[in-house]
Amino acid sequence: MLRVAVVGSGPSGCYTAQSLIQRDPGVLVDVLDRLPCPFGLVRYGVAPDHEKIKSLQGSLRTVLEHERVRFLGGVRVGGPDGLPAARLRELYHAVVYCVGAATDRRLGVPGEELPGSWSATEFVSWYSAHPDAADAGFLRGVRSAVVIGVGNVAVDVARMLVRGAAELRPTDIPQAALDTLAASGLTEVHMVGRRGPAQARFTTKELRELGALPGVEVTVDKTDLALDPGDPGALPAAPRRNVEVLRGWAAQPSAAAPRRIRLRFFLRPVELLAVGGRVGAVRFERTAPDGRGGVTGTGRYEDVPAQLVLRSVGYRGVPLEGLPFDPASGTVPHREGRVLRDGVPSPGEYVAGWIKRGPTGVIGTNRPCAKETAAAVLSDAPALVRTDVPADPVPALRAVGVDPVPWDGWLAIERAEAELGSRLGRSVVKLADWDTLLAAARVR
Structure with a gap:
């Protein structure tokens, strides 16, 4: 089994996970996000009055609910409080960074x-x-x-x-x-x-x-x-x-x-x-x-x-600790999605989405971008699976103080937002702070 971590649960991350599981029945994908909520800019970048675009969450949800895909929220990668990229690489055969352009x-x-x-x-x-x-x-x-x-x-x-x-x-x-x-x-x-x-x-x-x-x-x-x-x-x-x-x-x-x-x-x-x-x-x-x-x-x-x-x-990508970065383009150097270190592909490290190509295109542009990266991962799979990784990375994450929010935790957040809307005489109303989100995620 090829075990892949996709960092980022927005459109590029979900499309990457979808391409991987559709092309190879022997792939298991964990989609990691530093937020306890999935969907990236579809949840946090689309204006609230654009219901049609926001409805794209439905198709992204289908990916994250697949039996070979697992959502792990609240997992920060890189930075002083995050899981080092090198440690994440030890837990998975391949890591695909879909972290967007954050500034x-x-x-x-x-x-x-x-x-x-x-x-x-x-x-x-x-x-x-x-x-x-x-x-x-x-x-x-x-x-x-x-x-x-x-x-x-x-x-x-x-x-x-x-x-x-x-x-x-x-x-x-x-x-x-x-x-x-x-x-x-x-x-x-x-x-x-x-x-x-x-x-x-x-x-x-x-x-x-x-x-x-x-x-x-x-x-x-x-x-x-x-x-x-x-x-x-x-x-x-x-x-x-x-x-x-x-x-x-x-x-x-x-x-x-x-x-x-x-x-x-x-x-x-x-x-x-x-x-x-x-x-x-x-x-x-x-x-x-x-x-x-x-x-x-x-x-x-x-x-x-x-x-x-x-x-x-315009947006701009920011460096992720542990990964190479091109400050001129605001992207991670790559070849067909494979991360390049000193011009040479780095085994098991990949990018997709804006951090790969820059902040261009619309949501649908992420599909072909993700497919290219997924094809690179699967092409490299025979060599990648020779590396020993844990059967389940979650215990290793918890051992270093990272307690992921599972899909059930996200569903609990959704229920809490529906309940808040009902109390306010509205439909769903978003929870807006970390403490409230994490408290809601624990009620399951």
Whole structure:
């Protein structure tokens, strides 16, 4: 029997486990996660009002409930409090790291560290009930917000900032976040990109959702649209549809709505300005197309008032102690999923997902990525199984103070979240802190 550890229970981890068990009936897979809850960014990165995408948890659940797959939550790998990668390698024939890209790219501008300046991921983690997230008072005293970035995550956070309580109450958003958003005095969100509408990375479906929000006006500056060079009809299908939606909003007369989302383009952040010791505005430089798909500065500046700034300019992988890391790409060096040490494949060590290829693609992109890595593992299996490993690694984990949360523990958390929702007169409501999650996991 080939015993494999998959580190990370998000889509890439689950798809890797699925590929392994489908291709070889002699494989046993333990899916490890540092959180007591599975599903990774599907649970903690998808906005609560996107029920269709969140329903993907159903197919991931099927993988984790397979008789040859075992979920082990609460297992931290690497770092001062985690299980060393070298020790994990001793417990399994192969280890596949599917740890994603755990941090955000920085803007690299003065004032970025001011109170009121956050990454979009920190905000998403808060309203998604990630146990590492803190109630940082994101919306306290906020009337205007700036979201820097024009991808789907930027659209998500802009939408969540102006969503009404009536639309969010049926979701699994934690109660504290729901109460905070419902009481918010925010009236305006600026979503800003340094390039033009044709280069925006959001999907048309996500974009159109903004125009369907009750009590929200979406505005687009016609000047920004005019700056985009070329004939929109010559654009590829996806950006062409985006530009068509934006042009439709730009042509609409102004409406008296309690909240507004302003989509801005050709503005590059150069500084976050302080007012009273915290963010009070963002200074942007107006950019212009350079004729090569990029932009150049014009030397003209504009200050946009904001008491909250969320940067959404991409994710980045972080080093995992015990593994090689390429700081330029933010990934682990690999060849077809095999981890490379000094350019040579390291026996029994593999990667899949964003830590393998960088933060690109959509959830489904993880499938072929996982299949490639799984194929590499199974190709190497005859050599890997010659190594002696424990028949069951869990006793060895417990011997070093790691007490994994099993699948039954996760089911107990699900029951506790359903019970909390019932008490609050809602559906399922997420538990939002470590102590509560772990206490719920023990009730089984």
